[in-house]
Amino acid sequence: MTFSVPDACTLPTAERPLRLAEFDALFATAVRRVDTLSPTHARLHLTGPAGLADTVRDLTARETECCSFFTFTLSEALTLDIQVPAAYAEVLATLTERAAAASSSREG
Incomplete structure (x- = not known):
């Protein structure tokens, strides 16, 4: 599954595959369900x-630094x-497709 990085992303090109x-690692190990609430909002x-919330907060904070168009909100219930x-709806759609594919491959 290809991921098209928008021009608004300031992460250096060499670091993009690592991010x-x-x-993908988060999706493969932690996502149990993906809900698309609208083209611009996913859950x-x-x-x-233990410690997953801190990992998610760190990753999403770093992602917001380079892709300021994202808004990530993590609840205490790990939502x-x-x-x-x-x-940027297409970027979100691709990201949620990756999350759903990773979580379903773990279940299967």
């Missing part, structure tokens, strides 16, 4: 070991809401 791998339901402006 995507971090998200990931997470589960995992991660991801919102983007309409112009």
Whole structure:
């Protein structure tokens, strides 16, 4: 599954595959359900070991630094809401597709 990085991303090109791998690892190990609430809002339901919330907060904070169009909100119940402006709906769709594919491959 290819991931098209928008021009608004300021993460150096060499670091992009590493960041995507971090998200893929999170998706493969922690995502138990993905809800697409609208084209610009998705919700990931997470589960995992102690410290998962800190890992998610660190990853999403670093992602917001380079891709300021993302808004990540993590609840205490380990629900991660991801919102983007309409112009970035395709980026969100690709990200949630990766999350759903990773979580379903873990179940199967």
